[in-house]
Amino acid sequence: MSNHLLSISDLDTDRLHALLRTAEQFKNARYRGSELRGKTLAMIFEKPSLRTRTTLEVAAVHLGGHAVYLDARQVGLGVREPVRDVAENLGRWVEGVSARVNKHETVAGLAEFAGVPVINALSDAHHPLQALADLMTLKENFGRLAGVRLAYVGDGNNVLTSLLEAAALAGLEVVVSTPEGYEPDAGLLERARARFVRDPFEAVQGADAVYTDVWTSMGQEAEAERRLRDFAGYTVTPELMEAAGGEAIFLHCLPAHYGEEVVEEVAHGPRSRIFDQAENRLHTVKAVLAHYLGGRPWSG
Ligand code: CP
Ligand code: NVA
Numbered sequence: 001m002s003n004h005l006l007s008i009s010d011l012d013t014d015r016l017h018a019l020l021r022t023a024e025q026f027k028n029a030r031y032r033g034s035e036l037r038g039k040t041l042a043m044i045f046e047k048p049s050l051r052t053r054t055t056l057e058v059a060a061v062h063l064g065g066h067a068v069y070l071d072a073r074q075v076g077l078g079v080r081e082p083v084r085d086v087a088e089n090l091g092r093w094v095e096g097v098s099a100r101v102n103k104h105e106t107v108a109g110l111a112e113f114a115g116v117p118v119i120n121a122l123s124d125a126h127h128p129l130q131a132l133a134d135l136m137t138l139k140e141n142f143g144r145l146a147g148v149r150l151a152y153v154g155d156g157n158n159v160l161t162s163l164l165e166a167a168a169l170a171g172l173e174v175v176v177s178t179p180e181g182y183e184p185d186a187g188l189l190e191r192a193r194a195r196f197v198r199d200p201f202e203a204v205q206g207a208d209a210v211y212t213d214v215w216t217s218m219g220q221e222a223e224a225e226r227r228l229r230d231f232a233g234y235t236v237t238p239e240l241m242e243a244a245g246g247e248a249i250f251l252h253c254l255p256a257h258y259g260e261e262v263v264e265e266v267a268h269g270p271r272s273r274i275f276d277q278a279e280n281r282l283h284t285v286k287a288v289l290a291h292y293l294g295g296r297p298w299s300g
Contacts, residue, residue: 001015003117003292004111004117004118004119004120004292005117005118005119005120005128005129005288005292006104006107006108006111006118006120006123006126006128007120007125007126007128007161007162007165008126008128008131008162008165008166008169009165010128011169012169013169013170014298014299015291015298016132016135016166016169016170017170018291018298018299019132019284019287019288019291020132020135020136020139020284020287022286022287022290022291022296023132023136023280023283023284023286023287024136024139024283026283026286026287026290027280027283031062031286032062032063032064033062033063033064033290033294034063034064035063035064035065035289035290035293035294035295035296036060036063036064036065036066036095036289036290036293036294037063037064037065038064038065039060039064039065039066039094039095039096039293039294040060040065040066040067040068040093040094040095040096041056041060041065041066041067041068041094041095041096041097041098041289041293042067042068042070042090042093042094042096042097042098043056043057043067043068043069043070043097043098043099043121044070044072044075044077044086044097044098044099044100044101044110045069045070045071045072045099045100045121046072046073046077046099046100046101046102046106047100047101047102047122047218047219048218049100049121049122050254050255051254051278051281052100052121052122052129052281052285053069053121055281055282055285056098056119056121056285056289057069058282059282059285059286059288059289060289062286063286063289063290063294065095065289065293065294068094072101077101077106078106083106083109083110083113084109084112084113086110087109087110087111087112087113087114087115087118088113088114088115090110090114090116091113091114091115091116094116095116095117095293096116096117096118096119096289096292096293097110097114097116097117097118097119098118098119098120098121099118099119099120099121100121100122100123101120101122101123101124102123102124102219103123103124104120104123104124104125104126106123107120107123116293117292117293119288119289119292122158123158124158124217124219125158125161126158126161126162126165127158127159127161127162127253128162128165129281129284129285129288130159130162130163130253130281131159131162131163131165131166132166132284132285132287132288133277133278133280133281133283133284133285134163134166134211134251134253134277135166135170135172136280136283136284137251137273137276137277137280138150138172138208138209138251140276140280141208141209141249141273142208145170145171145172146170146171146172147171147172147173148172148173148208148209149172149173149174149175149206149207149208149209150163150167150172150173150174150175150207150208150209150210150211151174151175151176151177151203151204151207151209151210151211151244151248152174152175152176152177152211152212153177153178153200153203153204153210153211153212153234153236153240153261154177154178154182154212154213154214154215154231154234154261155178155182155213155214155215155217155227155231155261156176156178156182156183156184156185157213157217158217159213159253160176160184160213161184161185161188163211164176164184164188164189164191164192164194165188165191165192167192167194168191168192168193172192173193173194174192174194174195175194175195175196175197175203175204175207176189176194176195176196176197176203177196177197177198177199177200177202177203177204177234178198178234179230179231179233179234180198180230181230182230182231183196200233200234200240201240201243204240204241204243204244204248205243205244205245206244206245207244207245207248208247208248208249209248209249209250209251210236210240210241210244210248210249210250210251211250211251211252212234212236212251212252212261212262213252213253213261214255214256214257214260214261215227215228215230215231215234215257215260215261216228216257228260231260231261234261235259235260235261235262235263236250236261236262236263236266237262237263237266238263238265238266238269241266241269241271247271248271249271249272249273250262250266250267250269250271250272250273250274251273251274251277252267252272252274252277253277254274254277254278256274
């Protein structure tokens with residue numbers, strides 16, 4: 001099994017459940033441990049972040065360790081210095097590296113040469129740390145993951161990719177609804193045994209949870225206007241939540257663009273669990289650091 005967490009596919013079912021169990025224990029016990037005592041995490045960011053940066057740093061501190069924030073522009077990742085050299089340097093100083101990158105190959109390159117565990121803190125292709133918090137939130141709400149029905153409405157992006165990979169391991173029943181041209185990879189849909197339904201109102205029927213993400217991801221700003229037009233009709237509104245049966249919870253990885261992929265009434269309404277999800281980013285990332293950097297055993 002890989003020493004790195006570049007995508008959810010780096011996990012198997014046992015490891016996925018181990019991470020979720022550890023995260024639940026940490027949350028219930030308001031855990032502050034010593035797994036990272038004397039250890040340092042380097043955090044490279046090529047893109048902005050609120051949740052990922054804060055939770056990685058707070059998690060490192062809660063586990064007795066330390067995190068160093070590195071602005072990729074200042075490091076000159078791949079510009080001032082090749083990715084390989086940055087990785088080989090960092091590997092001599094720190095016990096783990098996290099990286100939020102424009103291109104997935106950059107985080108993969110860091111993993112190849114760092115000699116210490118590398119955690120993907122979001123790339124154009126994957127967002128594994130988000131999917132862990134998403135699963136934890138679903139499990140909290142439904143007491144299980146297998147058979148929970150999740151409807152994802154919006155862009156077939158990095159967040160959906162990690163969610164589908166996680167669904168495949170956990171046995172979630174996913175229905176995906178995107179406009180034409182924004183579908184996720186067909187092979188991935190098949191691996192996750194997910195259904196694709198073009199009409200969002202049909203897609204959400206019988207859903208336990210409705211999930212959406214921004215229509216324009218970081219790095220796609222030049223396409224924002226076209227995307228606004230293409231995604232018309234895919235907004236999560238009270239009417240769409242009603243079509244899900246009225247009991248469904250609402251999920252979003254955040255940040256949200258209110259009035260685009262979701263209206264504020266839903267995101268801040270009684271069925272919304274977006275801030276539980278955000279909280280669970282802390283507990284799940286703590287579990288990731290404890291297992292990957294802290295030597296916490298995967299079983300037992
Ligand atoms: N959901 C998420 O990754 O948030 P940030 O971009 O703020 O880290
Ligand atoms: N899909 C979004 C997620 C942000 C957390 C992006 O990549 O910008």
